[in-house]
Amino acid sequence: MSANDAPAFGVDSEVGRLRSVMLHRPGGELRRLTPRNNGALLFDGIPWVERAQAEHDRFAGTLLEHGVEVLYVGALLAECLELPEAREAVSVSVTADPRLGQTLGRELAAYLADLEPERLAAVLVEGLTKEEFGTSGSLRHKMMRPTEFVIDPLPNMMFTRDSSVWIGDAVAVTSLAMPARRRETTLTGLIYHHHPRFAAVPKLYDPSLEHLEGGDVLALAPGVLAVGVGERTTPAGAERLARKAFEHGRIHTVLVVPIAQRRATMHLDTVCTMVDRDRMVMYAPAEQRLEAYTLTSADGGASLSIKGPKRFLDAAADAIGVDRIEIIHTGERDVVTAEREQWDDGNNTLALAPGIAVAYERNTVTNARLERAGIKVLTIPGSELGSGRGGPRCMSCPSARDAFADA
Ligand SMILES: NC(=O)NCCC[C@H](N)C(=O)O
Known part of the structure; x- marks a missing residue:
């Protein structure tokens, strides 16, 4: 193309x-x-x-x-948050935090519902403190410090x-x-x-x-992914991604590369x-x-062939x-x-x-x-x-x- x-x-x-x-x-x-x-x-x-x-x-x-x-x-989020179904999804996910409790969760849903899309998008990333949130009838809120987060920042x-x-x-x-x-x-x-x-x-x-x-x-x-496994991605995550990528059909080899967990x-x-x-x-x-372990699949991800490990750069050159x-x-x-x-x-x-x-x-x-x-x-x-x-x-x-x- x-x-x-x-x-x-x-x-x-x-x-x-x-x-x-x-x-x-x-x-x-x-x-x-x-x-x-x-x-x-x-x-x-x-x-x-x-x-x-x-x-x-x-x-x-x-x-x-x-x-x-x-x-x-920020702009993409604000555009999404024009849609009632997106606002509902975000409100449900934020207020599901069990640390909030029922009362504060309900109050927070009402607070978020009043925000314009741009402000809501900003709050979702910047977070919200107790003092920014305002008053509440909840025990959770009463017991929080003023700068403690009702919504954690990202x-x-x-x-x-x-x-x-x-x-x-x-x-x-x-x-x-x-x-x-x-x-x-x-x-x-x-x-x-x-x-x-x-x-x-x-x-x-x-x-x-x-x-x-x-x-x-x-x-x-094209067709070849390398997936590091260490502090963040797990072997199970790499395996799941490999199956899904094989199933989708654009990838023929996934090299799973252990990296130091630090x-x-x-x-x-x-x-x-x-x-x-x-x-x-x-x-x-x-x-x-x-x-690297070399993962391939002859049946679109239903079963995996796992070979290696061998030196990553050799496995990569072979796969490419x-x-x-x-x-x-x-x-x-x-x-x-x-x-x-x-x-x-x-x-x-x-x-x-x-x-x-x-x-x-x-x-x-x-x-x-x-x-x-x-x-x-x-x-x-x-x-x-x-x-x-x-x-x-x-x-x-x-x-x-x-x-x-x-x-
Ligand atoms: N791909 C990356 O290496 N991302 C950097 C993430 C930095 C971030 N402070 C973190 O620890 O996750």
């Missing part, structure tokens, strides 16, 4: 020319972060909010300059990569592992199920299923990302260490049908620079086309290596955004790329 008749939706690789992407511009939810809650909310510091927004605007600006359509979660909403992932022409709304992020998928799910733009798109997964996060899913090439490697896309058709930026120690995948290392050969730049999302790049990638400017050594290898690196600032431990790939969910064959 050529660029002119590219599908309205669809992602068959990490590098096909990017056409449309979902972002979330960080807002008031970042103002909820304090030194007491930042750990539980999965931030390594307290971001300067205005600066984080300016950095995010630079990111979005870079995408727009390169012809990418930028869709914002400061990680800007990492749109994790709560949904496109596989061919279908979307998987994922099942997030960390309590601080679980409610994100009620919002992304709402968008994909209710927004007229996406309502007809086939849905491959849902948040009630085994844990699976989009940052762990790499579309290595914060520095929370998702596979913190360890490696594709920057070209057969080139990857990767944390050097992973080159030899990463292994190339001699080898060329690796560009994060940082230098010295362990310290590599570790620092891996931590700062040096290999969490977003490809706009084969050989063109957006990267944080701070990872100077990795970026220089990429440039030396002939990759065009478009840098963006990320000093504040980075405190959430996610880079350009984490902060974007592509819904349309040109087909790999034509990219």
Whole structure:
């Protein structure tokens, strides 16, 4: 398919020319972060909010300059929340929180029902404190501190990569592992199920299923997925996704890649990302260490063949049908620079086309290596955004790329 008749939706690789992407511009939810809650909310510091927004605007600006359509979660949500059925679904999911109790739950439903779509969309992401909510006849409310949350904020909403992932022409709304992020998928799910733009798109997964996060899913090439299994995605989640992808029919091989269960490697896309058709930026120690189980199915996912494990890069080259995948290392050969730049999302790049990638400017050594290898690196600032431990790939969910064959 050529660029002119590219599908309205669809992602068959990490590098096909990017056409449309979902972002979330960080807002008031970042103002909820304090030194007491930042750990539980999965931030390594307290971001300067205005600066984080300016950095995010630079990111979005870079995408727009390169012809990418930028869709914002806030606007899509507000558009959905014009629909009574979407408002009802969101109210039911928020007020089902057992911590609220019957009275506060009922009062909260009435409060949400009075909000205009845009304000409701903002409250759902920014959260709501007791003092913002106002008076209540509930015991729960009486016993809360003024700054305690009636609705928890979602400061990680800007990492749109994790709560949904496109596989061919279908979307998987994922099942997030960390309590601080679980409610994100009620919002992304709402968008994909209710927004007229996406309502007809086939849905491959849902948040009630085994844990699976989009940052762990790499579309290595048409028909081939790599799924990291570690702190977030479970083996059961990877297996379920594989079955569903085989059943849907666009995927022939799923490589399941165990990754260390620690914060520095929370998702596979913190360890490696594709920057070209057969080139990857990767944390050097992973080159030899990463292994993969190769999953295939001869009957559309009803039964699975599981082979391996073998070295990930060999399994990937076999599955894609190339001699080898060329690796560009994060940082230098010295362990310290590599570790620092891996931590700062040096290999969490977003490809706009084969050989063109957006990267944080701070990872100077990795970026220089990429440039030396002939990759065009478009840098963006990320000093504040980075405190959430996610880079350009984490902060974007592509819904349309040109087909790999034509990219
Ligand atoms: N794919 C990614 O690596 N996403 C970054 C997620 C960062 C977020 N603070 C988290 O811990 O989930």
